[in-house]
Amino acid sequence: MEKEYYEEIKNWDFSMFEIETEKLTNWDLYELINNYATEKSKILDLGTGGGEKLLDYFPDCAEIMGTDLAPSMIETANNNLIKSGRKNITFKVMDNLNMNVPNDYFDIVVARNTVTDPKQIYKSLKKGGYLLLHGVDKYDCHNLKLIFGRGQAYNDQKAISIIDYENILKAGFKDVELVPLHVREYFKNKELFIEFLKKVPVIDDFSEELGDHKQYFSNNLNEELLDKYIKENTYNGKIRLLRRYYGITARKF
Numbered sequence: 001m002e003k004e005y006y007e008e009i010k011n012w013d014f015s016m017f018e019i020e021t022e023k024l025t026n027w028d029l030y031e032l033i034n035n036y037a038t039e040k041s042k043i044l045d046l047g048t049g050g051g052e053k054l055l056d057y058f059p060d061c062a063e064i065m066g067t068d069l070a071p072s073m074i075e076t077a078n079n080n081l082i083k084s085g086r087k088n089i090t091f092k093v094m095d096n097l098n099m100n101v102p103n104d105y106f107d108i109v110v111a112r113n114t115v116t117d118p119k120q121i122y123k124s125l126k127k128g129g130y131l132l133l134h135g136v137d138k139y140d141c142h143n144l145k146l147i148f149g150r151g152q153a154y155n156d157q158k159a160i161s162i163i164d165y166e167n168i169l170k171a172g173f174k175d176v177e178l179v180p181l182h183v184r185e186y187f188k189n190k191e192l193f194i195e196f197l198k199k200v201p202v203i204d205d206f207s208e209e210l211g212d213h214k215q216y217f218s219n220n221l222n223e224e225l226l227d228k229y230i231k232e233n234t235y236n237g238k239i240r241l242l243r244r245y246y247g248i249t250a251r252k253f
């Protein structure tokens with residue numbers, strides 16, 4: 001079900017939503033990747049989607065591999081790669097929970113808004129290598145979820161950030177840091193906001209905790225509830241969404 005969902009989406013290009021972003025914390029995944037990478041680095045991007053972020057923000061280096069479970073995402077990524085004209089980058093279909101990469105190979109493994117198995121990531125990293133993870137936390141868009149009475153991770157007992165943090169420690173990583181990330185996102189109008197909610201699983205009953213038991217309903221948005229949210233969360237003519245992400249940095253020694 002999850003794979004079909006991603007197959008259908010085909011890309012993670014968000015530019016059409018014209019979102020204005022205001023960061024309240026200064027942890028930045030791409031800044032960290034650029035700080036840690038050298039021209040000799042080998043980087044793995046797990047759950048790369050259509051490679052949009054990788055192609056725009058990852059630095060040039062010896063090797064970058066982007067992987068995703070959905071073949072349609074990898075097809076998009078390969079098309080985006082050709083358009084970008086970038087070198088030393090390959091994309092392949094791979095399940096993050098059944099990784100098929102060499103051991104002790106990568107200098108940096110990146111995972112942004114995707115599922116991971118820290119033990120497998122640990123194996124794939126060289127000694128001294130970094131894991132850089134970015135995720136969507138339990139209380140992301142919480143006021144929207146409260147109005148709808150549902151949403152991604154809405155019923156999870158334990159926040160996914162804590163689950164990830166603990167699993168990363170258990171996998172043997174050292175120097176592990178979990179940073180909560182607070183971001184305000186603004187939408188110019190209701191139409192763009194609706195299109196966004198149809199694309200992302202914010203108010204769908206998506207649960208990291210429940211694994212495969214995922215359902216998604218965002219195509220039937222309740223107009224009344226949506227209007228209530230918009231009325232209560234419009235500032236200077238723009239609809240505000242309060243995002244709650246998290247970043248984790250960890251090292252293999």
Ligand SMILES: C[S@@+](CC[C@H](N)C(=O)[O-])C[C@H]1O[C@@H](n2cnc3c(N)ncnc32)[C@H](O)[C@@H]1O
Nearest residue numbers: 006012047048049068069070095096112113114
């Ligand atoms: C929200 S998107 C994030 C894409 C990209 N990392 C970004 O930041 O724009 C999540 C991606 O993870 C992929 N994905 C989900 N479960 C996966 C798994 N078990 N193995 C590999 N990729 C997976 C999906 O196909 C989707 O492209």
